[in-house]
Amino acid sequence: MRNSEATHVAMEIEASKPTGNVTTLPGLSPLSETIWREKTDTEIIGDVSARLTWKDLTVMVTLSNGETQNVLEGLTGYAEPGTFTALMGPSGSGKSTLLDALSSRLAANAFLSGTILLNGRKAKLSFGTAAYVTQDDNLIGTLTVRETISYSARLRLPDKMPWSDKRALVESTIVAMGLQDCADTVIGNWHLRGISGGEKRRVSIALEILMRPRLLFLDEPTSGLDSASAFFVTQTLRALARDGRTVIASIHQPSSEVFELFDQLYLLSGGKTVYFGQASEAYEFFAQAGFPCPALRNPSDHFLRCVNSDFDKVKSTLKGSMKLRFEGSDDPLDKITTAEAIRTLLDFYRTSQQSYAARQKVDEISKVKGTVLDAGGSQASFFMQSYILTKRSFINMSRDFGYYWLRLVIYIVVTLCIGTIYLNVGTGYNSILARGSCASFVFGFVTFMSIGGFPSFVEDMKASFVPYVFQRERLNGHYGVLGFVISNTISATPFLILITFLSGTICYFMVRLHPGFWHYLFFVLCLYASVTVVESLMMAIASVVPNFLMGIIIGAGIQGIFMLVSGYFRLPHDIPKPVWRYPMSYISFHFWALQGQYQNDLKGLIFDNQTPDLPKIPGEYILEYVFQIDVNRSKWIDLSVILSMIIIYRIIFFIMIKINEDVTPWVRGYLARRRMQQKSGAQNTTIAPDVLTQSPSLRTYISNQTKNGTSRS
Numbered sequence: 001m002r003n004s005e006a007t008h009v010a011m012e013i014e015a016s017k018p019t020g021n022v023t024t025l026p027g028l029s030p031l032s033e034t035i036w037r038e039k040t041d042t043e044i045i046g047d048v049s050a051r052l053t054w055k056d057l058t059v060m061v062t063l064s065n066g067e068t069q070n071v072l073e074g075l076t077g078y079a080e081p082g083t084f085t086a087l088m089g090p091s092g093s094g095k096s097t098l099l100d101a102l103s104s105r106l107a108a109n110a111f112l113s114g115t116i117l118l119n120g121r122k123a124k125l126s127f128g129t130a131a132y133v134t135q136d137d138n139l140i141g142t143l144t145v146r147e148t149i150s151y152s153a154r155l156r157l158p159d160k161m162p163w164s165d166k167r168a169l170v171e172s173t174i175v176a177m178g179l180q181d182c183a184d185t186v187i188g189n190w191h192l193r194g195i196s197g198g199e200k201r202r203v204s205i206a207l208e209i210l211m212r213p214r215l216l217f218l219d220e221p222t223s224g225l226d227s228a229s230a231f232f233v234t235q236t237l238r239a240l241a242r243d244g245r246t247v248i249a250s251i252h253q254p255s256s257e258v259f260e261l262f263d264q265l266y267l268l269s270g271g272k273t274v275y276f277g278q279a280s281e282a283y284e285f286f287a288q289a290g291f292p293c294p295a296l297r298n299p300s301d302h303f304l305r306c307v308n309s310d311f312d313k314v315k316s317t318l319k320g321s322m323k324l325r326f327e328g329s330d331d332p333l334d335k336i337t338t339a340e341a342i343r344t345l346l347d348f349y350r351t352s353q354q355s356y357a358a359r360q361k362v363d364e365i366s367k368v369k370g371t372v373l374d375a376g377g378s379q380a381s382f383f384m385q386s387y388i389l390t391k392r393s394f395i396n397m398s399r400d401f402g403y404y405w406l407r408l409v410i411y412i413v414v415t416l417c418i419g420t421i422y423l424n425v426g427t428g429y430n431s432i433l434a435r436g437s438c439a440s441f442v443f444g445f446v447t448f449m450s451i452g453g454f455p456s457f458v459e460d461m462k463a464s465f466v467p468y469v470f471q472r473e474r475l476n477g478h479y480g481v482l483g484f485v486i487s488n489t490i491s492a493t494p495f496l497i498l499i500t501f502l503s504g505t506i507c508y509f510m511v512r513l514h515p516g517f518w519h520y521l522f523f524v525l526c527l528y529a530s531v532t533v534v535e536s537l538m539m540a541i542a543s544v545v546p547n548f549l550m551g552i553i554i555g556a557g558i559q560g561i562f563m564l565v566s567g568y569f570r571l572p573h574d575i576p577k578p579v580w581r582y583p584m585s586y587i588s589f590h591f592w593a594l595q596g597q598y599q600n601d602l603k604g605l606i607f608d609n610q611t612p613d614l615p616k617i618p619g620e621y622i623l624e625y626v627f628q629i630d631v632n633r634s635k636w637i638d639l640s641v642i643l644s645m646i647i648i649y650r651i652i653f654f655i656m657i658k659i660n661e662d663v664t665p666w667v668r669g670y671l672a673r674r675r676m677q678q679k680s681g682a683q684n685t686t687i688a689p690d691v692l693t694q695s696p697s698l699r700t701y702i703s704n705q706t707k708n709g710t711s712r713s
């Protein structure tokens with residue numbers, strides 16, 4: 001984008017500043033705004049805002065030793081449109097788990113009990129209903145900031161919206177996140193130096209606020225940002241909330257300025273609620289509980305210090321050595337341990353009017369059955385998604401040295417070695433074995449080398465414990481699985497053709513295999529098909545394994561077995577029939593590739609016999625009696641089988657992703673439930689009504705509420 005355009009967009013953003021309203025769409029034509037809004041708002045009848053409530057939410061995890069642990073206990077709260085809710089708490093207090101639980105993204109070993117309602121209904125908030133900015137920045141390292149955001153925009157905005165408008169939206173989001181200076185810098189990966197950590201954080205946020213989702217979760221959006229950027233980003237998020245969006249973010253160490261931007265504060269300690277209510281009332285709450293914020297201390301620092309017991313031991317040691325410092329202190333925390341302070345605060349909150357009001361409000365909101373939301377996902381057509389994904393994937397592969405370029409170099413080096421070892425193999429008696437072993441090496445080992453591209457692919461795709469690009473984009477509903485599978489297949493094709501045709505040609509002409517164009521074409525096509533099968537097989541594996549190391553081990557094992565039954569190491573008729581011959585050799589692409597290549601190479605050639613006085617040996621004879629191959633079958637059938645294997649593996653890949661997304665969570669949930677039942681079930685920490693009414697302050701509050709005619713649930 002030209003500088004003048006950027007300045008213009010910046011000015012428009014600036015003009016919208018009184019409310020800081022980032023949902024103003026600078027540069028967007030009225031038509032486009034209507035198209036976009038129509039899709040987002042009027043497709044859903046009525047009120048489209050997101051009212052989220054959670055009641056008695058408990059999350060239990062199963063640890064590796066089989067023990068269970070409560071990560072969250074009996075949390076109750078709500079988030080309404082137009083509000084910015086901040087989750088705070090010490091490290092390990094359960095902020096991310098709460099966000100994961102609310103957004104339907106809990107880990108496989110976690111079990112949830114309690115009720116989460118969106119607009120009064122149970123809803124799955126993953127795959128597009130809500131947007132989630134995760135704690136880790138999972139971005140494609142080879143793309144620039146502008147490319148990253150603009151591909152994301154094109155993947156999700158309606159096809160009908162003109163590109164100029166999409167670009168205006170991209171540019172306004174870049175400006176809104178203060179990314180103008182690094183807009184044309186690559187994100188960065190293992191071999192490309194890219195933007196800073198703070199800039200990556202802002203790109204991750206930009207990708208989700210781009211679509212102005214109705215419900216937005218952010219896990220530590222300001223971590224790694226300097227104080228000015230943290231303030232700027234929080235202000236943008238609050239402005240987004242003010243536009244009727246519901247924003248919930250976990251925030252570490254907010255400055256007092258940032259803290260003032262919060263509408264609601266949810267303070268956790270050890271997975272329990274220490275405070276939930278208006279952020280502006282927290283100061284008073286802590287004072288009433290006996291922990292007033294000392295003068296000159298940032299309130300949020302004070303709250304966090306009150307609820308972090310990790311350093312009690314350090315504090316008691318310091319107390320001994322720095323007696324004077326503690327004796328003169330007016331800080332109540334210097335007089336008791338933080339563990340005691342937390343207990344007091346938890347009890348205080350449980351019987352506080354804030355807790356009562358929260359439960360009352362949750363009941364009130366939950367009763368209203370609002371509209372079913374589906375606003376965060378892609379509005380682009382399937383074809384547009386597939387096209388953009390293909391383009392993005394192709395650019396990524398072409399810029400990432402590790403994806404295909406490195407493999408191209410290795411393939412050329414290895415095929416040059418094959419070429420020199422089998423150089424001009426000829427038709428002598430010994431060449432029969434040489435041709436057989438050459439084909440076996442090419443279709444066995446050379447195709448096997450394709451698993452080298454696996455790590456790059458898995459990085460892109462997933463690893464179930466860390467959400468990589470695919471997982472992040474899928475969970476946020478950026479595109480469909482079919483579009484991803486198709487685009488992945490198409491974008492890799494040019495590279496695979498280049499690698500196999502180049503290395504296949506070197507090998508074919510150096511070894512001087514069967515002369516003739518169609519023989520040559522069959523050889524390279526067969527090599528291309530075999531390498532693509534390996535790639536497809538590895539993708540299917542990638543969709544189920546947790547990490548690339550496991551993927552490589554499983555992939556190598558499967559290929560080793562396929563090679564064994566290919567008919568080279570043991571002749572086809574001699575392979576034991578149950579399991580190994582049927583079905584293993586039939587599902588081994590090596591078997592078909594080798595049969596095809598033997599026919600391609602030997603049929604029509606005449607070989608010398610052991611001694612010149614013996615008759616020459618026709619290739620057909622060798623095929624039939626040495627390699628045990630039916631000479632009447634067309635080699636093109638072998639090639640067709642390999643090509644159909646590519647399609648089958650891609651279908652398996654698609655099915656595995658769908659199973660992972662749709663079936664696995666259900667099965668895990670079922671197993672977790674059973675496990676919990678066996679371990680006497682999840683503890684429900686619902687507050688008993690008599691505990692609520694024991695608090696004098698609460699009794700006063702309730703009686704005031706009743707006098708004012710506020711209905712109690």
Ligand SMILES: Nc1ncnc2c1ncn2[C@@H]1O[C@H](COP(=O)(O)OP(=O)(O)OP(=O)(O)O)[C@@H](O)[C@H]1O
Binds near residue numbers: 107110
């Ligand atoms: N799936 C899980 N399996 C085992 N333990 C878990 C799981 N999820 C969370 N925990 C544990 O629960 C606790 C809370 O984790 P969580 O990530 O929610 O904390 P947090 O407040 O977000 O921390 P931080 O601020 O450091 O990110 C931690 O001790 C963590 O190890």
